[in-house]
Amino acid sequence: MSQSPVSGSEGRAITPLYRNASLVIAVVVSAIALAAISVARHFPGTGQPTDPGASRFPIIYASVLILLCVVMAVDALRRPLDRAAPTLSGAEFLSRALSVAFGVVLMALCVWAITLVGYLPATFAYLVIAMWAMGFRHPVWVVVLAAVMTAALYAAFSIGLNVPLPVGSLFE
Amino acid sequence: MHELNLLMNGALTLAGQPLALALAVVGVALGIVIGALPGLTATMGVAILLPFTFGMDPVAGLLMISGVFFGGVYGGSVTAILLKIPGTPAAAATAMDGYELTKQGKAGLALGTATFSSFLGGTTSIIILIFLSPILASFALEFSASETFALAVFGLSIIASISGKSPVRGLISGFAGLLIATVGLDPIGGFPRYTGGYSELFSVPFIPVMIGLFAATEAFVAMEDPKVRTGMAAALDRIIPPFAVYRKLLPTVGRSTALGIAIGIIPGAGADIAAFVAYNEAKRFSKTPENYGKGELAAVAACESGANGCTGGALLTMLTLGVPGDAVTAVMLGALTLQGLQPGPLLFREHSDLVFTLFAGMLFCYVMMLILGLGSLRIIGRVLQMPKSVLTPLILALCIVGTYALNNSVFDIGIMLAAGVVGYVMQKFDFPPSPIVLALIMGPMAEANFRRALSLSNGSIDFLWTRPITTTLLSIAALSLLLPVFRFFMARRRTAAQSETVA
Numbered sequence: 076m077s078q079s080p081v082s083g084s085e086g087r088a089i090t091p092l093y094r095n096a097s098l099v100i101a102v103v104v105s106a107i108a109l110a111a112i113s114v115a116r117h118f119p120g121t122g123q124p125t126d127p128g129a130s131r132f133p134i135i136y137a138s139v140l141i142l143l144c145v146v147m148a149v150d151a152l153r154r155p156l157d158r159a160a161p162t163l164s165g166a167e168f169l170s171r172a173l174s175v176a177f178g179v180v181l182m183a184l185c186v187w188a189i190t191l192v193g194y195l196p197a198t199f200a201y202l203v204i205a206m207w208a209m210g211f212r213h214p215v216w217v218v219v220l221a222a223v224m225t226a227a228l229y230a231a232f233s234i235g236l237n238v239p240l241p242v243g244s245l246f247e
Numbered sequence: 248m249h250e251l252n253l254l255m256n257g258a259l260t261l262a263g264q265p266l267a268l269a270l271a272v273v274g275v276a277l278g279i280v281i282g283a284l285p286g287l288t289a290t291m292g293v294a295i296l297l298p299f300t301f302g303m304d305p306v307a308g309l310l311m312i313s314g315v316f317f318g319g320v321y322g323g324s325v326t327a328i329l330l331k332i333p334g335t336p337a338a339a340a341t342a343m344d345g346y347e348l349t350k351q352g353k354a355g356l357a358l359g360t361a362t363f364s365s366f367l368g369g370t371t372s373i374i375i376l377i378f379l380s381p382i383l384a385s386f387a388l389e390f391s392a393s394e395t396f397a398l399a400v401f402g403l404s405i406i407a408s409i410s411g412k413s414p415v416r417g418l419i420s421g422f423a424g425l426l427i428a429t430v431g432l433d434p435i436g437g438f439p440r441y442t443g444g445y446s447e448l449f450s451v452p453f454i455p456v457m458i459g460l461f462a463a464t465e466a467f468v469a470m471e472d473p474k475v476r477t478g479m480a481a482a483l484d485r486i487i488p489p490f491a492v493y494r495k496l497l498p499t500v501g502r503s504t505a506l507g508i509a510i511g512i513i514p515g516a517g518a519d520i521a522a523f524v525a526y527n528e529a530k531r532f533s534k535t536p537e538n539y540g541k542g543e544l545a546a547v548a549a550c551e552s553g554a555n556g557c558t559g560g561a562l563l564t565m566l567t568l569g570v571p572g573d574a575v576t577a578v579m580l581g582a583l584t585l586q587g588l589q590p591g592p593l594l595f596r597e598h599s600d601l602v603f604t605l606f607a608g609m610l611f612c613y614v615m616m617l618i619l620g621l622g623s624l625r626i627i628g629r630v631l632q633m634p635k636s637v638l639t640p641l642i643l644a645l646c647i648v649g650t651y652a653l654n655n656s657v658f659d660i661g662i663m664l665a666a667g668v669v670g671y672v673m674q675k676f677d678f679p680p681s682p683i684v685l686a687l688i689m690g691p692m693a694e695a696n697f698r699r700a701l702s703l704s705n706g707s708i709d710f711l712w713t714r715p716i717t718t719t720l721l722s723i724a725a726l727s728l729l730l731p732v733f734r735f736f737m738a739r740r741r742t743a744a745q746s747e748t749v750a
Contacts, residue, residue: 198648
């Protein structure tokens with residue numbers, strides 16, 4: 076999914092995807108910065124005449140961020156497009172995006188499962204599914220490795236370092 | 248000469264205390280493990296071990312804690328280099344070039360360089376602590392809010408040099424980090440900013456963001472490519488760097504150690520700031536600055552010697568003035584007090600035998616760190632031989648547990664996951680993650696100290712140009728920030744001119 080921004084003899088050309096992404100990122104970041112300014116305007120002062128208050132720094136940072144987004148967007152629009160640059164096919168792009176999305180969703184599910192059934196079963200299940208999904212297809216070794224890794228992390232954190240790992244709301 | 252005699256006597260006393268020596272070794276080993284695990288910092292390690300030292304002899308207890316401190320600062324570099332998981336905030340700087348070296352099959356060389364540089368930086372800082380404490384302690388007293396603000400701005404100016412190929416994208420990352428750094432309680436008034444009512448956001452969730460941006464992002468990248476998923480990384484090459492190679496790094500190590508000591512002395516500034524500043528200065532002095540960020544050995548040496556040089560500096564102000572240089576020494580200050588020792592000028596006069604035994608023990612800790620570090624690297628390096636399909640889920644599980652361990656909070660894991668997704672998008676479109684980490688470290692320091700300095704000067708900003716240290720640091724910051732931007736635009740103009748000539 077990697078997109079090389081610079082290509083061609085001119086050395087400044089960018090791919091269409093890179094340009095579109097830069098524009099979308101500029102708009103999204105600017106919108107967040109604008110929202111931050113809007114919220115910061117309602118922060119109260121500290122009551123000290125010498126203090127600029129809680130809002131001054133967030134407003135300065137957000138304003139500079141908007142300015143930088145404008146610079147990036149203008150730069151992206153001014154650069155020539157390199158349509159000949161090698162890009163991924165639609166199917167390959169989708170496959171890669173789905174792999175990452177699966178990883179993120181699986182991790183989010185693991186976090187949710189930890190709160191529900193606790194660290195040990197949730198992490199064990201997560202490791203088994205994640206290793207299998209990433210292509211480690213040895214039924215016995217997947218289970219053994221997942222059990223060893225879960226136990227090693229439990230021993231290091233819970234027993235060795237006294238960090239109380241969650242037992243899950245179902246078992247509390 | 249007097250100090251040398253005291254140190255020799257201290258070493259002899261220490262030689263007769265095998266338990267203290269054994270506990271020092273245990274402390275260093277534990278410190279390396281704690282430092283290497285994401286989410287666990289040297290501060291946390293020292294705090295965890297503190298209750299165990301209550302019943303111990305002062306030298307044994309304090310040496311064990313020192314061992315954890317030194318090992319913890321070094322340990323962060325191991326996972327930063329091998330897996331791009333900075334075990335500690337300071338190791339985020341090491342990860343930038345260290346992981347690139349691993350990708351080039353030079354993990355052993357990078358780890359060996361990090362170990363030697365940590366040893367040299369740390370040992371030199373302890374020697375400086377022994378011989379120059381009274382002189383350097385007065386330097387710490389020169390630092391008030393305005394100087395600390397200037398130091399933070401100087402630190403932030405590094406963003407320009409760690410921005411990679413696009414300074415604008417680096418600055419966007421940096422200012423986004425600064426905006427995120429304002430989340431939490433206002434440092435002066437205590438008003439909650441952008442917390443959405445969540446008490447978990449009362450302080451910036453800095454370490455979860457760092458783990459997400461570095462470790463989770465790398466794991467997501469490994470997930471997307473089927474070839475990477477099933478592939479295996481290379482085994483470790485030679486660990487001990489050739490003398491001819493390391494000799495060339497010595498000026499960088501020396502300069503970075505000096506910077507680390509100076510930054511360590513300043514109250515409130517720790518190893519994380521020292522590592523980033525050392526990186527920037529190494530790049531500035533380098534004849535090949537364009538190699539930085541692409542796997543430059545000198546960058547690893549600079550970050551590690553800077554971070555470990557900080558340890559002696561931080562201990563210096565703690566022992567001579569009773570002012571802790573960073574969070575770890577603040578906990579160590581408590582340990583000293585619990586042992587019935589009051590840090591300050593009288594400590595050296597009334598307990599000089601104990602203090603110098605402790606100094607000899609600290610040097611011993613660094614020697615042990617070198618031996619344990621080099622000895623364990625081959626074993627630790629075996630992780631590189633695991634298939635990525637096993638290693639990547641393990642990294643993510645480690646991220647989850649490490650992040651949870653910080654505050655026993657599932658909320659923090661959510662922050663880490665979100666940061667991982669954002670980091671993945673950033674990597675795809677050339678936004679460097681390091682400026683965000685730097686901004687999260689320096690942002691709160693800059694704001695709090697600027698506002699304090701403003702209050703101290705009755706609302707006048709005169710302190711920006713009337714205080715010599717402040718003015719010097721701000722001038723260097725302006726140069727650091729503007730030079731890379733100037734070079735970038737000059738290079739672009741040159742490229743455009745060449746294109747026109749060809750056409």
